Amino acid sequence: MSTPIIVMGAHGRMGATIAQLIRNDEAAELAAVCERAGRGEGLELLGCEVGEELGAVLKNHPGAVVIDFTAVQASLSNARVCAEHGNPIVIGTTGFTPAELDELRSIAEKNPTFWAPNMSVGVNVLQQVLPELVKKLGPDYDLEMVELHHNKKKDAPSGTALKLAECLAEARDWDLQEVGNFSREGIIGERPKEEIGVQTIRGGDVVGVHTVYFMGPGERIEVTHHAHSRDTFAQGSIRAAKWLAGQKPGKLYAMADVFA
Numbered sequence: 001m002s003t004p005i006i007v008m009g010a011h012g013r014m015g016a017t018i019a020q021l022i023r024n025d026e027a028a029e030l031a032a033v034c035e036r037a038g039r040g041e042g043l044e045l046l047g048c049e050v051g052e053e054l055g056a057v058l059k060n061h062p063g064a065v066v067i068d069f070t071a072v073q074a075s076l077s078n079a080r081v082c083a084e085h086g087n088p089i090v091i092g093t094t095g096f097t098p099a100e101l102d103e104l105r106s107i108a109e110k111n112p113t114f115w116a117p118n119m120s121v122g123v124n125v126l127q128q129v130l131p132e133l134v135k136k137l138g139p140d141y142d143l144e145m146v147e148l149h150h151n152k153k154k155d156a157p158s159g160t161a162l163k164l165a166e167c168l169a170e171a172r173d174w175d176l177q178e179v180g181n182f183s184r185e186g187i188i189g190e191r192p193k194e195e196i197g198v199q200t201i202r203g204g205d206v207v208g209v210h211t212v213y214f215m216g217p218g219e220r221i222e223v224t225h226h227a228h229s230r231d232t233f234a235q236g237s238i239r240a241a242k243w244l245a246g247q248k249p250g251k252l253y254a255m256a257d258v259f260a
């Protein structure tokens with residue numbers, strides 16, 4: 001069976017990658033792509049419907065799954081439109097505030113909705129493994145993270161870094177809102193024990209690198225995930241779309257649900 005998929009932001013770095021991979025996937029069909037009004041030039045080469053307004057496109061494709069890697073306000077609006085039409089939606093956009101994520105959670109109660117700040121297999125395995133490392137190393141190890149991305153990225157720290165930092169914090173029974181330190185400058189004094197530092201580096205065409213440091217007495221462990229290309233995220237989103245097509249609403253699904 002082939003899952004019909006609609007790709008938002010099809011000229012974007014992720015949208016374009018996802019649309020191409022769907023075309024090469026026998027178990028998925030590129031039903032339509034959407035771009036901002038007047039920005040659809042060249043997309044007709046994809047051989048599917050090219051739309052500007054999601055609601056109008058969904059009327060032609062009941063049941064199709066929408067994949068959205070755009071921007072926070074666009075993704076929220078697209079999630080609302082999908083809920084009106086009953087089309088499932090997979091969102092990869094990062095930079096949501098806690099309140100905006102709450103809105104996605106409430107939409108997910110009525111319509112199948114999925115969000116993951118990183119759709120690679122490796123990062124999702126890291127989410128399971130990092131808490132084990134925190135617990136096995138014990139409380140003497142300081143936890144820090146550095147994330148590198150390309151110079152076009154708009155949000156900081158990355159959604160992945162925030163998610164991994166949440167995993168670290170939970171493993172220590174800490175609240176990231178209280179212990180997260182996202183910038184250091186000046187005479188800041190000694191590092192508090194209850195802290196997780198997350199530093200952001202931007203430059204060039206780096207696809208995405210996340211390093212978690214466990215720094216203790218006399219030694220340190222560094223765990224790094226390198227994304228070699230956007231295909232790894234795109235393949236994850238297509239896998240999630242195929243999976244979401246068969247799900248009922250109820251919760252905001254994540255990659256762990258797909259792997260379960």
Ligand SMILES: NC(=O)C1=CN([C@@H]2O[C@H](COP(=O)(O)OP(=O)(O)OC[C@H]3O[C@@H](n4cnc5c(N)ncnc54)[C@H](OP(=O)(O)O)[C@@H]3O)[C@@H](O)[C@H]2O)C=CC1
Nearest residue numbers: 009012013014069070071074092093094116117118119233
């Ligand atoms: N979850 C994951 O695994 C991954 C998540 N991401 C996240 O995905 C998002 C997109 O990344 P990327 O592809 O690099 O970004 P791009 O800027 O390359 O692409 C975004 C696309 O969305 C469109 N868009 C943005 N805002 C709007 C809007 N308000 N209305 C309609 N269309 C809009 C853009 O159009 P225009 O150019 O006209 O603005 C563009 O086509 C980011 O939040 C990024 O962090 C990225 C990689 C992996």
Ligand SMILES: O=C(O)C1=N[C@H](C(=O)O)C[C@H](O)C1
Nearest residue numbers: 094117118153158159160208
């Ligand atoms: O904007 C990107 O490029 C990426 N964004 C995601 C994030 O913010 O974590 C995932 C990946 O690292 C690439």
